[in-house]
Amino acid sequence: MNTDTVSKQKTTSISAGEMLLKTARNRAFITGSEAVAEAVRRANVDMAIAYPITPQSESMHLIGDLYAQGHIKDYYRAENEFAVMAAIHGASLGGGRVFTATSGPGTLRAMEMFPVWAGSRQPIVCAFMCRGVALPPSIQPETIEIAFLLDTGMMIFHAENAQDYFDMILAGYAIAEQPEVHIPVGVFADGFFVTHTREVVMLPPDDLRLDAYNCDLAPIPPFDMEHAPIRMVRDPLLNKSNFVSYAASGGWHLEVLAAAERARKHINHYMGGLIEVENPDAKVMIVASGTAVSQSREAIRVMSQQGMTDVGLIKVKSIRPFPEKEIEQATAKASLILVPEFNAGGWLAREVKASIDNNKRVVAGPRVFGGASLPSEVIIGEIKKHQY
């Protein structure tokens, strides 16, 4: 495999901490899809595999350009999303740093591979650009696919905007590749509202790239499903063997979950926390992730202009691991907790209700789906219905 070409040789490799937390940045007026490509440009990725689906296609198209420019060692279009996720798993097992992306129905088609990634402890970074799935079909933004991935063992980050998407993908590599973590991360953003929306994003210089992934620090040997611990933990399923191997498999489940727990301090370090809180003493708290955060910020801005200042915001950046304690603490003084979402199911409201005392305070909405926007007026209306 041909490795570096001229364009990549011109870049300097630095640590993720320097890239994310210390390097001075420049303004760019770009879309979320472009922000993803700018992150991958700087991520020193070995291999990326693509399969088109709206609204994800543009980002992997741009990453194909990065391959052509020599920033990525290998890139191809696979047969379908399942093939992408299976092949990217192989590339990761081979010791490479990998990237791919998908959306909605593509996520569901590839579903089998996500717990496999987690079970084999691969630090795969996958971008999910959320859209409707077939209930009924829609290509428009919707976050229901996150609900399907909550218990795959992957870490799940949810970006509010293009800036978050850029930062969280790079932070994703830094966190996922910690030897004590070493599990995959899905970095989610709402399709169109982030992917196709053009706004100012602050970028580190493009002649910097992350230090290479060191697969020798991985908790399992590279390219190895045939030796301990993976061999031991897959055998009960395949061979119906004995109690010891059942215990090994069960224990490994716990270890995958524990790895996500050990990620918390690294999320705090690289992403400034699992949540962000505005106006922490407010009586009304909005808990949101993704674009719903932006819409809530707008609602709070409008309400404050109207003299209603007792409204705060909890932005949930990490969905897995979930910030139960942080949310419990940040809602301690709230008498009303609103959870606006871009899906019909209301998975974030369920997570919040399960994390706090007196969960009758939680209003599971407003929710929009089928591609609808969530105007700030709707959030304000919901708050006024219950308070003010």
Next chain:
Amino acid sequence: MENQNLDIRMAGLGGQGVVTAAHILGTAVVAAGKYAVVNPFFGAEKRLAPTESYVRISTEKIYDRGEVLYPNIIMVFAPQVITQGKSHTMPFYAGLKKNSLVIINSPDPIVPEKDMAKLDALGAKVVHVPATKLAVEFTETDLATNMTMLGALCGLADNLVTLESIMTAVEERFSGKSKVVASGTSAALDEAIKSKFEKTASMIEMNSNAIRKAYEFAKQF
């Protein structure tokens, strides 16, 4: 500053450059030191399918995103948006704020009487601009309709952006100086546009000329 918050909705048909127009306007606004957030709305990407794009402009950081439901300015790139209802938003002026601006690409008035009465009641300024006609006249292709629509916008909306900053943004968009996300379809369209001209430079020059003509036309109103 006037226009602290300005929300623009552009409606047209796939292939007319509705998304590109929003991109260029946003670039010009940001270059002028204001905030802009730009996003499109479309279904499957195909020519002549209903397409909308939105430009939010403010002197402060913008959080709101998605469809612009309550616009200050509506730009209708294709008469069919009104005459055939080829639009995501029906009627085309749904949510229009009071004392706003509507720019319609048509040589003749096409807004039905009953809709015109509603627009009058809102205090809307409705201007018909022969944008496609001007595009064909000065660039020899209707694909530059988005350019003439931007020129008309500049001529009609005071203190929004200068004509020069639009010209600079057009140059950035097509000269390859800036990185542009082009989906397969828009990349193909870019090539189609460029193939109609010997060189990108002459294309940019012709576009600039068309923008200026549309600007001068709109200044009459």
